[in-house]
Amino acid sequence: MALKDKRILLGVTGGIAAYKAAELIRDFVRRQASVKVIMTKNAREFVMPLTLQTLSGNPVYTDMFSLDRPNEIIHISLADYADIIIVAPATANVIGKLAAGLADDLLTTVILATKSPVLICPAMNSNMLDNPAVKENIARLVKRDFHFMDPEWGELACKVEGRGRLPEISEIADEADAILTVKDFAGERVLVTAGPTREPFDPVRYITNYSSGKMGYALARCARNRGAKVVLISGPTALEKPRGVEFIAVSSALQMRDAVMSELETATVVIKAAAVADYRPSTISEKKIKKKAGGLAIELQRNPDIIAEVGREKGSRILVGFAMESHDLIENATEKMQQKNMDLIVANDVTQAGAGFQTDTNIVKILDCKGGIEDCPLMDKMMVADRILDKVRQIRMEGMPSRGPSNPSKRMRRK
Ligand code: CTP
Numbered sequence: 001m002a003l004k005d006k007r008i009l010l011g012v013t014g015g016i017a018a019y020k021a022a023e024l025i026r027d028f029v030r031r032q033a034s035v036k037v038i039m040t041k042n043a044r045e046f047v048m049p050l051t052l053q054t055l056s057g058n059p060v061y062t063d064m065f066s067l068d069r070p071n072e073i074i075h076i077s078l079a080d081y082a083d084i085i086i087v088a089p090a091t092a093n094v095i096g097k098l099a100a101g102l103a104d105d106l107l108t109t110v111i112l113a114t115k116s117p118v119l120i121c122p123a124m125n126s127n128m129l130d131n132p133a134v135k136e137n138i139a140r141l142v143k144r145d146f147h148f149m150d151p152e153w154g155e156l157a158c159k160v161e162g163r164g165r166l167p168e169i170s171e172i173a174d175e176a177d178a179i180l181t182v183k184d185f186a187g188e189r190v191l192v193t194a195g196p197t198r199e200p201f202d203p204v205r206y207i208t209n210y211s212s213g214k215m216g217y218a219l220a221r222c223a224r225n226r227g228a229k230v231v232l233i234s235g236p237t238a239l240e241k242p243r244g245v246e247f248i249a250v251s252s253a254l255q256m257r258d259a260v261m262s263e264l265e266t267a268t269v270v271i272k273a274a275a276v277a278d279y280r281p282s283t284i285s286e287k288k289i290k291k292k293a294g295g296l297a298i299e300l301q302r303n304p305d306i307i308a309e310v311g312r313e314k315g316s317r318i319l320v321g322f323a324m325e326s327h328d329l330i331e332n333a334t335e336k337m338q339q340k341n342m343d344l345i346v347a348n349d350v351t352q353a354g355a356g357f358q359t360d361t362n363i364v365k366i367l368d369c370k371g372g373i374e375d376c377p378l379m380d381k382m383m384v385a386d387r388i389l390d391k392v393r394q395i396r397m398e399g400m401p402s403r404g405p406s407n408p409s410k411r412m413r414r415k
Contacts, residue, residue, distance in 0.1 A: 002181040002225070003031040003173065009082035010035055011107040012052070014042020016157040017089035017123040017166040021047060024088060025055040027173045030380070036061065036081060038107045040094070064106045075106060079113035084176055087111075089123035089166050092134045098146070099137035117179050119147040121172055126162030149175055171243055174221055183227030184393055190223040191267035192216050193260060193274035193306075195235035197253040201281035201298055202289045209275050210357040213237030215322075215381050216273035220245050222385035223269075231267070233259045235274055253277050253303035260306055264313065269392055271320040272307045273346075275357070279303060311341030318392050320344045326351055333367055343395055344368050346388055366391050 008028050012021045021037070028035045035056040039049055049060040061078065087094060087107070094108065098120075103109040111118055120141065128134060129151060142148060149172065152165040166172075194216020198206040213234060220232040221242045231246040233256060241247050248263070250256045253276045264270070279300035289296070307321050321342045323333040326349070333347035348364045350357075362384045366374040368391065376387050 002177045003028065003033040006033045006083045006180060007081050008033050008035045008176065009078060009085045009110070010037045010056075011040075011085060011087040011090075011094075011111070012037060012043040012047070013040045013087065013089060013091045013094045013107070014045060015089040015091045015123050016046065018043045018046035020166055020169065021088065022051055022055055023169045024086075024172060025052060027169050028176075029055070029057070031173060031177070031382070034058070036078065038062070038078065038110065040105055040107055042091075042093075061106055064109060075109040075113055078106075078110045079116075082110075082114055082116045084117050084119060084180060085111060085114055086119045086121065086172070086176055088119075088121035088172055090120045092122075092124050092128050092131070092137075095120065095122060095134060095137045095141065099140045117145075117147060119149065119172075119176055119179060121149045121166055122151055122164075123166040124151075124164050125156055125158055126160070126164045129164050147175070147179055167243075168240055171240075174225060174242075178225040181225045181227075185223055185226040185228035185389065188223070188228040188268045188396075189266050190220075190228040190230050190269045190271065191233065191260065191263050192220045192223065192230060192271045193233045193235075193256060193276075194220070195237040196275050197235045197256055197277045197303075198251045199253065199277045199280035199303075200284050202285040202287070204288055207277060207279075207281065207298075207300075209277065211235070211237075211275035212358045213239050214358075214360065215362060215384070216271070217242060218381040218385040219271050219273055219388065222382060222389055226389060228269070231263050233263065233274075253280060253306070257304045257306045257309070260310065264310060264317075267317060269318045269320070270310055271388070271392075272310070273322055275324070276306055277303055278305075305340070307342070308340045314341055318343050318395055320346065320388065320392065323347045324350050329365065330367070330373070333365070337367060337369060342369065344388070344391055346384075368395070 012018050025035050036058045037052045037056055038061045053060045097108050103112045149167050151163055152167050153163050154165045156162055156164050195213035196208045196211035198208045200206040217239050220230050224230045224244050233248045248259050250259050280303050282299040282301045310319060319342045323336050323345050325332045329347050329349050333345045337345040345367050346364050352363050360381060361378055362381050363378050364376045364384055376384055
């Protein structure tokens, strides 16, 4: 996770989405980054500095000419502090000032004084966004290597539907993560499966499991951040489709199998995080099955074992599987890995609190085909994903020691 131990300077400007800065700070803190905040005068009309100060655990900066810090040239010390500066939300006004090179408040002055990457997240009314002046300003800043995130479509504060909403909080944090992450997966095409499958037996009913898809989506986002081209094949989940990832929605195990096999040729790494139903109803009634006296038996038949099929056609690809076990974790997972020709298997014990389906965390052991076992105690699924990808990388480098924490130069050029 590239944001761990990184120093983020968050600039909050005066749009209605300023209230989302609170959630953004929480996400950064959850990812173990340190956060300082600069608020413009207009931002303070929307959110109290005390809120952001409490959440970040650091003073909130508002003023260029404060008498409180006599030994500090504040715009220089903040510019030096930042590994990355993120402006979220960014108004048309601040974008215009940055494009013109103006420095008439603390935020714009710090941005002129920094050599660290700057990520701008515009949020405004769609007509303002489409205004040629705003478009030109954004284009000028992109040419100067500022990073931008496209606003999302949805209901705006002015009650109209349009483009202009601040992206999802986790996507902004991911983008910052991606900017600071070493692109050690450049050139890889990573195929990830995620979520449950649904096995229907009439037009309104199906058999499924409790998989939320969170582990597979975290892997897809993490591989994307590390520079891979990612295709995510997902069963039905309630999760947001990750940005910058090719997304294929499927429902049943048979559909997932077809999608995996047609994407396999171009994949260099295959990670099967989906909880594929092992069985499906033998027949699907065209009409809704009506209740009758007595019980109802549904005959099931085996679904194809997708990972076993991939294992047979693996070639030089790296194949990663998952094992959910309630007992004899290591023995059962090792047997699965060997039988299905995997390079790695991520084993979790479903009886442990904080592991497995639905949670944001996981507790896993990563087993490799040479007998190595890496213990990952309770951690966020994005962190687990990073550890799994470290092991993949290690296999790719043929036994070279695993990658240390990514640490691009603080003074690196933007982009
Ligand atoms: N898997 C698959 N196709 C299936 C079933 C499972 O590709 N029809 C994959 C999963 O995506 C996972 C791995 O196989 O990566 C292990 O899944 P799991 O259900 O734990 O193991 P099974 O081999 O199905 O064995 P069992 O259910 O007997 O434990």
